[in-house]
Amino acid sequence: MQESDQCPKYSSLVGHLMSVFEEFMLILNLYSVKTSSGVFADSVTSVSVWERNSVSLNSDLTEINDDVIQWRFGDKNTVIAEINKQFDRITVYDDVLDGRFRDRLKLDKQTGSLTITNTGTEHAGVYKLQIKSEIKPFILAVYGGLESVSVKKGDSVSINSDLTEMKDDDVIQWRIKNNLIAEINKRLKGITVYDDVLDGRFRDRLKLDDQTGSLTITNTIFRDTDNYEQEINYKRMIFSVNVYDDNLVMEGDSVTLDSDTEMMDGVRILWLFGPETTLITGINKRPKGITVYDDVLDGRFRDRLKLDNQTGSLTITNTTTEHTGDYKLLINSAIKRFSLTVFTRLPVPIISNSSYCSSSSCSLVCSSVVNVSDVTLSWYKGMSVLSSISVCDLSISLSLPLEVEYQDKNTYSCVLNNPISNQTTHLDIHTLCHTCADSVHCCGPIEAVIRLVLSALVGVATVIILVYDIRSRRAERDQAHIHTSGT
Structure with a gap:
């Protein structure tokens, strides 16, 4: 592991990662590198680095004796850097491969070793140091970081590959402690889940997305807590999955x-x-x-x-x-x-009559004083919420009004709750809501005053009409009397 001391938060994984790299030796037959004479290279050096750290590919030379040495990268053997001793020249090709190595490559003039700074996952792959007809191959794995995922026991969890779509030649593999548990091979158009590894703990519980390569674990158990490694063409990500049991109690x-x-x-x-x-x-x-x-x-x-x-x-x-x-x-x-x-246990909410009522409806208020945060006071009609008020403050008085028709035969209730469902208390309100038999005694003072004023107005209007009628008749009588006298 290179530069591991620069990432103290990953230090607990170093020993585990070192064992992971041993599996590189098992796939060398797929990535063997031929020399120009057709002979396989004697050895391949495996190197790893965390993203954004620096890594050196050592030539193992004490001094360059040959005229030209070259560093190549990828399947197309693209030259990315070279040293020409004859012309005393060091050249770095910044613009090749979409400029992914720009300002990141350093060559040691004495030994020819290559250093890559500020690494990214795009720098993972096969590197070759060519000196005349000899080639020294390197496999560089770049880890994109450690991501932590938590899931409640029994739920499903998806570990995302961050790919929107796999390419035709992509191979994605998922491992736990060097054990291959699932893979997608686009070249062979195959998806394989290895049910029998690790004592069969994942049997019938792993699903792979054939578009993105993401891994989903269903019906999680405690034993699923582990570090999951994803490899896509030498690019690796480590996901720490933590399965926990969530408990709520009053x-x-x-x-x-x-x-x-x-x-x-x-x-x-x-x-x-x-x-x-x-x-x-x-x-x-x-x-x-x-x-x-x-x-x-x-x-x-x-x-x-x-x-x-x-x-x-x-x-x-x-x-x-x-x-x-x-x-x-x-x-x-x-x-x-x-x-x-x-x-904290919640108090039972109190339902009371408001000061106002009418002949057709009853107005009620549900209230409670709480000394805990994050509670909700709600009116329910049956199982449906009519209105709610929530608070985050401590020691606050809550109140919520409700107007109900006297003829309404639905069941209403007032509920004070937080996430514990059995802390809800349902109260039947019909015992508090009665039809007014006598508006003066039943109704509130405001409506009583309004009715008195209306009654007074009607009385005044009646008096005015009577006075007008009396005066009109008297005037007619006087007019008739004058007419008789004149005759």
């Missing part, structure tokens, strides 16, 4: 983190918690002992942990929000991951 309840295994003699189990991976309990079958570390983390697990001696599963009783976090189970050298979220 404060005060118990939860069991299932180990999904059976304890055997000589097996050692350790449970760790939090970002600092604090040891909280463990089992060692050889001395047959269970140890619980009550005093760690301010004693938050004191008298709450129970270990199953047969399976190693961990039960946490009387949970609190302090137990929310990531748990790791170490079974000898294997690791299983669990995520636990403990939610």
